[in-house]
Amino acid sequence: MDRRSFLVLAASMASCSRTAAAQSSPKALKIGWxxxxxxxxxxxxxxxxxxxxxxxxxxEGQNLFIDYRFGNDQVGDVPSLAAELVKSGVKLIVAQGAAVSELAKLSLPVPVVYIFSGDPVAAGFADSLARPRGNMTGVTLMAAELNGKRLEILRDIVPGLRRVAIIANPEHHGVNLEKANSEQAGQRLGVDIDYYPTASPRELEDAFASIRTKPVQAVSIFSDGFAVQNRKTIIDFASDQRIPAIAAWSLFARSGAICTYGPLQSEQYRRLAAYVDRIAKGARPSDLPIQQPTKFETVVNLKTAKALGLSLPPTLLASADEVIE
Incomplete structure (x- = not known):
């Protein structure tokens, strides 16, 4: 090969390499959180x-720019924070938790990709999981059918389990599905369910007073933002009553619940990125079905079990993704 032909070939290869790199690297994108x-x-x-x-x-900082807004537990600030993001020029907003319900009330000029702990259909965000409404889609952490499995875990942990208290936020979208699943599982397992709707700290204290009057053998916590904010209060109460608490999200086990079984939350957050990418490339939110959890995790707190004098079944320990000692 002569020098001229070599230079032409080298230039061609370099051009192809730049083209491939450009195709593999997404265009610059500015979004809001x-x-x-x-x-x-x-x-x-x-x-x-x-x-x-x-x-x-x-x-991030190269072809992805994220403008962050945190409400610091003030849901009422969400509309003004959303307006700030729109004004800053974001092309899309990624929303989390209670902020999603607030954004659904607004007519934002940019798409919204969300992660939501409740049922999007019950919340009015979608006609079905396959048919999101408006300019919003995302993923949900709701897996109501797992409540029955958590009662089974409690039955295996607590000898002669006959009565369980459910502490749940009645304003959480999908709570009726979770309650129904728990009650059906309770009937099947021979376990009575005492349901305590708690949407405020005052109602939580009222629930505690009722449980002291009518003792239970365990507490099942329906995981949502309110439960997260009050998890220490609930778990400390259960500990004082010498009964175990169980929930869906691993955060509760790390805060002292005896066990959690539910969606692998980190996986759901990771999946948000794919929807952001697809919308940035032209997909319509209404054409992207709301995704449900596909990966789950079990976390057990051996320290809590020992403090309560309970033995965890070997099968539970063997299947746990994490054991806290």
Missing amino acids: LTAQREASLTPYLAALRQGFSDLGYA
Whole structure:
């Protein structure tokens, strides 16, 4: 090969390499992140979201720019925070938790991709999981059918289990599905269910007073933002009563619940990135079905079990994704 032919070939290969790199690296994108929660409570999940973007070729600060807004537990600030993001020029908003319900009331000029702990259909965000409404879609952590499994775990942990208290936020969308599933499982297992709707700290204290009057052998916590904010109060109460508490999200086990079984939350946050990417490339939110959990985790707190004098079944320990000692 002569020198001229070599230079032409080299230039051609370099051009192809640049083209391939351009095709594999997404265009620059500016998005907003909006939640009513505090930043510290979401640190691990934001890390999972960033990993999802990294897997798709995005690098924050290079071709991905995220404008963050945290409501610091003030849901009423969500509309003004959303207006700030729109004004800053974001092309899309990623929303989390209680902020999603507030955004659904607004007519935002940008799409919204959300992660929501409740049932999007019950919340009015969708006609069905396959048919999101308006300019919003995302993923849900709701898996109501797992409540029965958690009662089975309690039955295996607590000898002669006959009565369980459910502490749940009645304003959480989908709570009726979770309650019904728990009651059906209770009938099947021979376990009576005492349901305590608690939407405020005052109602939570009233529930505690009722449980002291009518003792139970365990507490099942329906996981949502209210439960997260009050998890220490609930778990400390259960500990004082010498009874175990169980919930869906691993955060509760790390806070002292004897066990959690539910969606692998980090995976759901990671999956948000794919929807952001697809919408950025032209997909319509209404054409993207709301995703349900596909990966689950079991976390057991051996320290809590020992403090309560309970033995965890070997099968539960063997199947646990994490054992807290």
